[in-house]
Amino acid sequence: MPKPLPARLFALATALLLGACGPEDPEPASASEGQARQPLMFNGHDYLFIRSARSWWDAKAICESLGYGLVTVNDASEASWLRGFEGPHSWWLGYNDTQTEGVWRWSHGSSSYVQWQSGEPNNVGNEDCVHDNWSGRSGWNDYPCDLGQYFICEALP
Numbered sequence: 001m002p003k004p005l006p007a008r009l010f011a012l013a014t015a016l017l018l019g020a021c022g023p024e025d026p027e028p029a030s031a032s033e034g035q036a037r038q039p040l041m042f043n044g045h046d047y048l049f050i051r052s053a054r055s056w057w058d059a060k061a062i063c064e065s066l067g068y069g070l071v072t073v074n075d076a077s078e079a080s081w082l083r084g085f086e087g088p089h090s091w092w093l094g095y096n097d098t099q100t101e102g103v104w105r106w107s108h109g110s111s112s113y114v115q116w117q118s119g120e121p122n123n124v125g126n127e128d129c130v131h132d133n134w135s136g137r138s139g140w141n142d143y144p145c146d147l148g149q150y151f152i153c154e155a156l157p
């Protein structure tokens with residue numbers, strides 16, 4: 001079980017996330033989106049679904065500033081649970097080949113589980129970061145790291 005997060009971290013997270021949902025957020029806030037910014041738990045891990053379109057690098061830094069990392073997908077049950085919150089959007093995961101083209105790693109932790117969409121990864125135009133639910137289709141696509149996407153943080157063990 002992860003350690004309970006102190007109240008001051010929640011305050012920081014709330015302030016940061018509300019601040020992050022300014023002009024870059026293409027969608028109006030709603031009650032359900034507000035709830036989605038609170039940590040959700042699955043299998044003993046806390047997650048944040050952050051509905052602010054950021055580069056993969058910014059997303060990674062924001063997760064880390066909160067004591068999380070970009071999500072590592074460990075198995076099909078976690079992938080399925082995540083998808084239940086994704087709606088029509090695509091979301092950054094921690095998977096990337098930023099270090100060596102074609103050598104895929106997780107930014108935080110490790111996993112041998114993969115769920116590529118058909119024909120992916122294809123590195124079209126140099127795609128080194130992975131998002132889930134591209135075009136509303138199940139599975140992963142490699143995508144340019146500097147384009148803005150919503151993102152999922154998972155608490156570090």
Ligand SMILES: [Ca+2]
Pocket residue numbers: 045071072073074078154
């Ligand atoms: Ca995980």
Ligand SMILES: [Ca+2]
Pocket residue numbers: 097101102123126127128129142
């Ligand atoms: Ca690549």
Ligand SMILES: [Ca+2]
Pocket residue numbers: 120121122123124127141142143
């Ligand atoms: Ca691709």
